[in-house]
Amino acid sequence: MRLFLIIIFSFISLYAFETKNDIFKLYQEKKYALACRAGLNAFNKLRKDEEFVLLYAFSCLKSDNIDRLAIPIITLKKTKEARANATYFSVILMQKKILLQALVDSYDFSNIKLPTTDYVLSKVFDLYIEEAHKVKRPLYLFEDKINPRLSYKLYLINESSTNKIVIEEFYDTIIQKRHIYW
Amino acid sequence: MSNNIFEQSKEVFLDVVDAKEYIQLDRVSIIYNALKDAIKKPLKMILLYGRPGTGKSMMLNKLYRDLFEHQKVILYQTPIIDENEFFRSLARDVYDHHTDNEINFTRFNELSATYDFDVVPLVLLDEAQLYAPSLMEKIRLISDSRKIKFVFTLHKTEREDLIAKEHFKTRIWESQELYNATPAELKLYIQKKLMRANGFDVANMFNEKNVKLIHTLTAGNYRETNKLLFTLFGIYEWYDDNQPTKINYTNISHKTIEMAAIRTGLIHA
Amino acid sequence: MLNVLELERQWRRYKIRRSAPYFLLALLFLLAVPVFLLWSNRSLEPIVTAKIFYTEKTEPESNNITNTAKLQEEKKELVKSSSRLTLPVKTVDPQETITVEEPELVLVTEIPTLSPSLGFVKRMKNNLLLHENDAVIINQSTSAENMPKDAKPILSIPVKKSKLLQTPQQESVVEVKIPTKAKIQLKPVETIQTLPETENISMTSDSSGSSDFLIVRKYDNKDLRDVMHRFEKNRSPALSLFITKRFYALGDYQQAYNYALITNEIDNDIEDSWIIFSKSLVKLDQKELAVSTLKSYITQSHSIKASILLDDIKKGKFK
Numbered sequence: 001m002r003l004f005l006i007i008i009f010s011f012i013s014l015y016a017f018e019t020k021n022d023i024f025k026l027y028q029e030k031k032y033a034l035a036c037r038a039g040l041n042a043f044n045k046l047r048k049d050e051e052f053v054l055l056y057a058f059s060c061l062k063s064d065n066i067d068r069l070a071i072p073i074i075t076l077k078k079t080k081e082a083r084a085n086a087t088y089f090s091v092i093l094m095q096k097k098i099l100l101q102a103l104v105d106s107y108d109f110s111n112i113k114l115p116t117t118d119y120v121l122s123k124v125f126d127l128y129i130e131e132a133h134k135v136k137r138p139l140y141l142f143e144d145k146i147n148p149r150l151s152y153k154l155y156l157i158n159e160s161s162t163n164k165i166v167i168e169e170f171y172d173t174i175i176q177k178r179h180i181y182w
Numbered sequence: 183m184s185n186n187i188f189e190q191s192k193e194v195f196l197d198v199v200d201a202k203e204y205i206q207l208d209r210v211s212i213i214y215n216a217l218k219d220a221i222k223k224p225l226k227m228i229l230l231y232g233r234p235g236t237g238k239s240m241m242l243n244k245l246y247r248d249l250f251e252h253q254k255v256i257l258y259q260t261p262i263i264d265e266n267e268f269f270r271s272l273a274r275d276v277y278d279h280h281t282d283n284e285i286n287f288t289r290f291n292e293l294s295a296t297y298d299f300d301v302v303p304l305v306l307l308d309e310a311q312l313y314a315p316s317l318m319e320k321i322r323l324i325s326d327s328r329k330i331k332f333v334f335t336l337h338k339t340e341r342e343d344l345i346a347k348e349h350f351k352t353r354i355w356e357s358q359e360l361y362n363a364t365p366a367e368l369k370l371y372i373q374k375k376l377m378r379a380n381g382f383d384v385a386n387m388f389n390e391k392n393v394k395l396i397h398t399l400t401a402g403n404y405r406e407t408n409k410l411l412f413t414l415f416g417i418y419e420w421y422d423d424n425q426p427t428k429i430n431y432t433n434i435s436h437k438t439i440e441m442a443a444i445r446t447g448l449i450h451a
Numbered sequence: 452m453l454n455v456l457e458l459e460r461q462w463r464r465y466k467i468r469r470s471a472p473y474f475l476l477a478l479l480f481l482l483a484v485p486v487f488l489l490w491s492n493r494s495l496e497p498i499v500t501a502k503i504f505y506t507e508k509t510e511p512e513s514n515n516i517t518n519t520a521k522l523q524e525e526k527k528e529l530v531k532s533s534s535r536l537t538l539p540v541k542t543v544d545p546q547e548t549i550t551v552e553e554p555e556l557v558l559v560t561e562i563p564t565l566s567p568s569l570g571f572v573k574r575m576k577n578n579l580l581l582h583e584n585d586a587v588i589i590n591q592s593t594s595a596e597n598m599p600k601d602a603k604p605i606l607s608i609p610v611k612k613s614k615l616l617q618t619p620q621q622e623s624v625v626e627v628k629i630p631t632k633a634k635i636q637l638k639p640v641e642t643i644q645t646l647p648e649t650e651n652i653s654m655t656s657d658s659s660g661s662s663d664f665l666i667v668r669k670y671d672n673k674d675l676r677d678v679m680h681r682f683e684k685n686r687s688p689a690l691s692l693f694i695t696k697r698f699y700a701l702g703d704y705q706q707a708y709n710y711a712l713i714t715n716e717i718d719n720d721i722e723d724s725w726i727i728f729s730k731s732l733v734k735l736d737q738k739e740l741a742v743s744t745l746k747s748y749i750t751q752s753h754s755i756k757a758s759i760l761l762d763d764i765k766k767g768k769f770k
Contacts, residue, residue, distance in 0.1 A: 024575050054571045081568040088565045117565040171712070172747075174740060413453070420455045441458045444465060451465040 019045070020052045027059050035059035036068060047075055050082045057089055061119070064179045066096045091115050095125040096165070096181050102128070103156050104163045106136060120179060124152050124167050187384055188422055192415035194379045197408040199259070201243040205374045207367050213358050214241060218248070220356045221304060221333070226325035231336040232360030235405025238335040241360065242306045245333070254303040261312040268317065276303045276330060287320045294329040302331045310334035362402030369393040371404065372411065383431075384415075392434045399439070399448045406448065414442040672701075688718040699727050704734040722754050729757075733764060 019042045026035035039056030046052040057072035069089040076082035076089075091114065098114075099121070101107045109129060116122045127142035144150035153168040157180075164182040168175055220228050230238050239259065246257040256275045262268040269290040273279040277297050285293070307313070313321070325332050363371055369388060376385040400406035417438050421429050443449040675697050682690040695710035711728035714721055725748045732741035745761045748754065763769040 020575075021579055024572075024579060027572075028576075051571045051575055055575065058567065058569075081570055084565075084568045088567050091565055113562075115565055116562055118567075122564075172744065416453050417455055417458065420453055424455075437462060440465065441455070441462045444461050445453070445458055449465060451461040451468075 020049065020055070023052070023055055023059070027055055030062075032059045032061075032063035033065075036063045036065050040068065043071070047071075050076060050078055054082065054085055057085065061089065061092065064181060066093055066121070066181055069093050087115075088117055091117055092119050092121055095122055099125050099128060100163065100165055100182070103154075103165060120152070120167060120169060120177075121181065124154055127152065128154060187381060188415045188418040190379055191376055191381050191384045192412055192419065194375050194381065195408045195411040195415065197405055197412065199239045199243050201240070201247040203375070203378075204240055204244045205371050205378075207363070207370055209367065210237065210241070210360070213360060214244065217241070217245065217333075217358055220358070221245075221249075221331065223356070224328075225356050226328065226331065227322070227356075228331075228333040229336060229357035230333060230360065231357060233362060233403065234337055235403040236360040236362055237404050238360055239308050240404075242308050242333065242335055246306055249304065253301040254299060255306065256303065257306040257308070259308045261307065261309050263312065263314070265314075265317050265320070272305070272330075276305070287323075290324070291327065294324070294327065297329075302328065304331050304333065306333045308335045309337075311336050363397070363404060363407070364402060365390070365394050365397040368397050368400075368402055368407060372396075372407070387432065387434045389433060392436060392439060395436055395439050399443045406446075409446050410439070410442050410448065413445045414438055417441055417445075686717060688714050688721055688724070691717065692721060692724055695724065695727050699731060704731045707731040708735065720752070722752070722756055725754070726756060726760055729760060729764070730769070733769060738764065 019038070023035050023038045023042065026032075026038060036056065036059040039052070039059055042052070043056060053072045053075055057069055057076070060066070060068040070093065073086050073090045073093065076086035095114065095116075098109055098112065102109050112129060116126050123144065124142065127145075128140065131140075131142065138155060140154040142152045142154065144152070149172050151170045151173075153166075153170065155166050157164050157166055159182075162182050164180050167179045167181070169177045169179075217228065217230065230241065232238050242257065243259075246255055249255045254276065256272075258271070262271055266284045266286060269285040269287065270281070273281070273285050273290060273293055277293055279293060307321075310318075321332060324330055369390070372388055372393065373385040376382075376388075396407060396410060400410055414434070418429065421438075440449060444451045675694065678690055678693055678697075682694060691710050691714040695707050695714055698704075698710060699707035707727055708731035711724050711731060714724040715728060718724075725744070729741040729745045729748075732738070732744065742761065742764060745757050745764070749757050749761065760769065
């Protein structure tokens with residue numbers, strides 16, 4: 001009986017390891033969306049492995065799946081790195097929610113003071129809070145404070161009766177990337 | 183029945199000096215015994231002083247009652263102001279010398295020289311502060327002759343103290359102070375008085391708290407206490423007749439005590 | 452004669468008179484306590500916030516723009532030096548007068564930016580190297596079957612060793628950004644073009660437009676790969692310029708654009724980079740963008756070459 005359990009456990013561990021490595025490979029290939037999806041499938045199995053959770057979280061972050069950061073935020077607590085990253089994710093998630101409410105419901109968050117991150121959503125959030133509360137517009141254009149060549153476009157769209165935030169990154173008027181959050 | 187108990191109690195607290203109603207309290211008893219001992223000593227004069235209502239007259243009365251069977255003792259509860267009248271009374275009461283003539287100081291001394299007693303006659307003078315200073319001097323001189331022993335009572339006022347010291351400081355004399363009662367003593371006093379008159383139920387109505395209130399109002403003064411309780415029971419008598427439901431038979435109410443105090447002038451309402 | 456009812460009345464009056472001072476005292480106390488509390492709260496707040504504001508007012512007086520830039524510089528420094536979380540704070544504008552606002556705990560002068568801690572990637576990589584053999588390495592192959600349809604152009608050429616892959620764990624934030632920006636989303640991306648083995652190069656002098664000769668060149672692009680590897684390690688604009696020129700020459704206008712962009716970022720004064728940048732845009736059907744880019748560059752640099760190119764583009768000589 002014991003032997004059987006050991007075998008089963010080893011097999012599962014191996015399998016788990018295999019899955020984690022696969023996800024890591026996807027991450028390294030910058031296939032963040034795939035890595036995020038794979039991580040979601042394997043999450044229950046590997047949730048206790050903080051490295052895996054971090055990998056999954058970063059994959060989802062880079063593929064703009066901010067909502068999927070919620071569970072990693074809760075689970076990451078054992079190491080210093082994990083806790084730091086949990087804070088990082090939680091700030092981004094909070095900023096997304098606040099931004100959504102501010103844009104959809106025209107809620108005035110002008111006096112809010114939050115930490116910020118280097119993530120694009122955070123940058124746009126900071127710019128929005130600083131400037132946009134003065135005038136309400138259907139579309140906002142912000143210039144990056146560090147690099148004036150960078151600019152961001154912020155607007156709302158409505159897809160399948162869901163309000164979604166769109167952030168477009170521009171370099172010298174050339175679109176770099178489009179992020180959609182909801 | 184209830185009418186009786188309050189009426190009875192009221193009678194108990196009539197403010198009269200009656201040695202029969204003397205209540206033995208420990209501290210007072212000590213003083214009394216000291217006084218009795220002092221009389222036995224070859225002292226010429228004894229001074230009993232204290233605030234009004236502390237029981238000086240009562241004690242003097244009791245002393246008289248205790249001693250008159252054993253020796254010659256005269257009690258003058260009210261002072262005889264006139265000198266001649268004073269000596270005449272003294273001659274009559276001490277030496278049984280009756281005369282219609284005036285007796286002055288010299289004559290009295292002549293008279294007293296002719297008599298000799300085994301035990302020196304004792305003269306108790308209450309309210310001695312009312313005697314004129316010249317008479318007080320003469321009394322002092324009589325006491326110097328050791329023919330008569332005097333016991334004075336004085337009110338404890340500054341003026342009296344001064345007189346006492348000036349007149350008597352060179353004489354061998356003894357003084358005793360009487361004090362107001364402590365709350366405990368007051369409670370004992372009240373209850374003993376009531377129980378002597380078979381007012382056990384009423385005596386039980388007095389507890390630490392209401393006696394404390396009485397003590398606060400009367401400062402422990404026996405006379406004031408007598409007056410207050412006399413009025414108190416008068417009020418209870420009235421309630422008993424008119425509004426018996428208002429009476430609480432377990433305890434004397436503070437309200438009634440305060441009402442009695444307003445009536446007797448202890449509280450200025 | 453005892454008038455008990457009158458006595459009762461007198462007693463009630465006496466009671467009221469006696470308890471009146473106590474009621475007054477109690478009332479005073481009840482009023483005094485909240486007043487005192489309010490007063491003490493108000494008097495405390497300004498002290499606390501004012502004190503904190505005072506300790507923070509260390510920045511010199513300057514205009515907003517330079518101050519902001521300075522702040523951003525400091526932010527960058529912070530980010531570079533550590534990835535530790537620091538407490539969120541309010542940015543103090545030195546020109547702001549010290550006013551008492553709603554009380555808030557303010558600790559440092561600026562809001563530091565949180566950055567991700569990516570040490571785990573390194574560890575995982577090491578673990579991966581330990582646990583797998585060289586054969587099980589991701590071959591980011593050029594074959595179309597393996598590439599998903601929405602794959603974006605990746606800078607690095609497929610390599611055999613995993614360490615040469617672009618890994619997410621970058622030491623500084625800046626380094627991460629550059630490759631990301633190089634991606635364009637102009638069209639759905641096709642597969643990476645393979646580098647041809649031979650190339651017919653027509654060496655043309657752009658300015659003179661005279662004698663042209665044909666050189667048939669045979670090469671295996673190894674040098675390009677080498678330069679690209681070197682560029683990964685050493686971000687030299689010269690290297691990226693070489694790469695961009697080569698890609699352009701090879702007809703890979705997308706990559707040429709990418710590397711031209713990178714070159715311009717590193718050093719925006721390289722004329723050739725801007726030329727190739729604009730040319731690549733034209734080749735990628737972004738004529739308007741090319742024109743606008745050139746125009747802005749010309750305004751800055753007054754480059755003759757750029758003006759000529761602009762002219763050519765406008766006239767349709769260069770397409």
